[in-house]
Amino acid sequence: MKTAVFAIDVGYGNTKYAHRAASGTVATGMFPSLAPLAATHSLSGFGEGVLASRKVVTIKINGINYEVGPDVSLSAAYGKTGRALADDYVMTDNYAALLFGAIHFAGVTQIDRLVLGLPVHNMKKYSAALKERFIGAHDFGAGRVVVERVVVIPQPLGSLVFAASTRGDSFNRDDAHLVIDVGYFTTDWVYANGFAMDDTRSGGMPGGASQIYQRIARLISVDEDDNVTEIELIDKALREHKPFLLYGKDVDLSPYLEKASPIVTDVVKEMQNSVGHLRNVRSIILSGGGAGLYASVIRHAFPRIVIEVIDSPCTANARGFLLVGERLASERRVA
Template sequence: MNVLGIDIGYSNLKLAFGKRGTEPKVLLKPAGAAPVDRLGEKIADKGKDDFLRVVVNGTPFAAGLSPDRAELWSRELHEDYPSTESYRALFHAGLLLAELEQVDLLVTGLPVNQYLNQELRTRLQTQMTGEHQVTPRRKITVQAVKVVPQPVGGFVDHVWNLKDASEFEESRVLVVDPGFFSVDWVLISNGELRRQSCGTSLEASSVILDEAAKQLANDFGGNVGRERLENAIRLNQTEVRLFGEKIDIAPYLNAASTKVGPIVATRLRESLRKENAGADIVLLVGGGAGFFEESVKEAFPHLKVTTPESPVFANARGFWRMGS
């Protein structure tokens, strides 16, 4: 049985795939996608493309590239992202990267506020099921699709890797998933989702990057831009160049996190007020976990705050494990 866990984010495309009974392979690509004719022409290096070529409704798309590569094409940063051509291009890219002729079960997630909308859930499930023309000469079939709240994938992945999972299985676990567009959280108690304590905040990683870019502009007089900071983080680079000078970005990211993080932490505390009992453990997953770790620890000083290894892959790995 071929299983694909796919997390199509606003910043990164994350995949976990393979046959049931094995350990999944994981892949990460930037979540940029645009028609091929919107890309700038390379001056040199006419060799291999650093993106995937797919088709969406007959239109050639480039997918898996940095979002700032496209000209006259807007990046999708809104709640209706799954219905866009860019999202479909990334979905097709994910099917190609998994190297499977047929996917027996695909598991993916939606931000919590979107997942709670039955119509959106059903639409995405229908959209991903069936035969897909991913390139002019290649079709890939997806037999079945399961859609879950995004942070649940990170919870399943973390518990799966524990030698003794009893602490998490018997506790009330607040799972916080900071992404590029939104920060999502769910409360899981005795293996059940507590819907009244789930939530979403738009004060996410993109807001932190915008704030850091603003502070850099105030100090150095030039606009680094959100995408350059995003690319630097993705490539594990600690500096960006502005007016010929290399600038250490860590202090600016830390300052921006300190400003934005407490806003999300306040929302988290408010969401738990509806419960008769608070959380026992906080699990931080997702690519933006590092931005919010200190604020979450300050908001819940008496709770254990845990982050899994490679948190950027946590949801995709968890989706795969749920499917397998």
């Protein structure tokens, strides 16, 4: 299938993608950003219907097979889940496997314009390399795809564009907004007047949701006298408002989440130092999978500013990337 614009937000926590379906509606998908080495054998297809097949695909990168998809395992022996938490994440084989996995699950084989995002603090460092890496023809083991162009934008701008699209004529281009994207590994913020980004008041830093999960895991380890490493399962339990299962015991995560709040406070203080006073902004737009974990601290830090938690915060960037790509394609046709 050919598509004019395909948008992928390969986050540290989840991989999200968006494209325009044949009906004209926006199709989206999401799966965990885990790319463990593929098993050399599988039993899930056997068992006369007793063992269900998982929705995963094997992606080959540089001769190595990785398993990605919605049903990838959230836990593994000795914590080797295939999660990559590193500043050079976009240059890893894990990132490439997740990107091609998104393309596979969407059923796309030709892309006129691939739109990707980067954390604000990595734009200068990796933007050109990211474009060069994914433009052209690729065979990733589960199929072949041709990418004509690659566009890379700061991740929070995706949320701003998506938020603006939901407001229609009520979005005033003369208004200033602070967009905060709380990701799995990083927290990024963009100060924008309309769609014009103010570089001096925009930034980002490591300190997303995963640091909270890691802190909770360490606190549980102390209380339970064990080395708890299953941060993916802690993430899942918090998102689903359920206890964390440990040796058959349900562990209430609420007290541990409260004890981890200083991590959020440190990140928000760094952000305050960057943006300064916000007397002239219309609102703070809060996005990203970790938005719920940061919301209360951000409200306390900016008590007089309207805080808007964006609808579907996990996929907001991908949907915004799609709109950016479509706008660029439209401008090119007019030119």
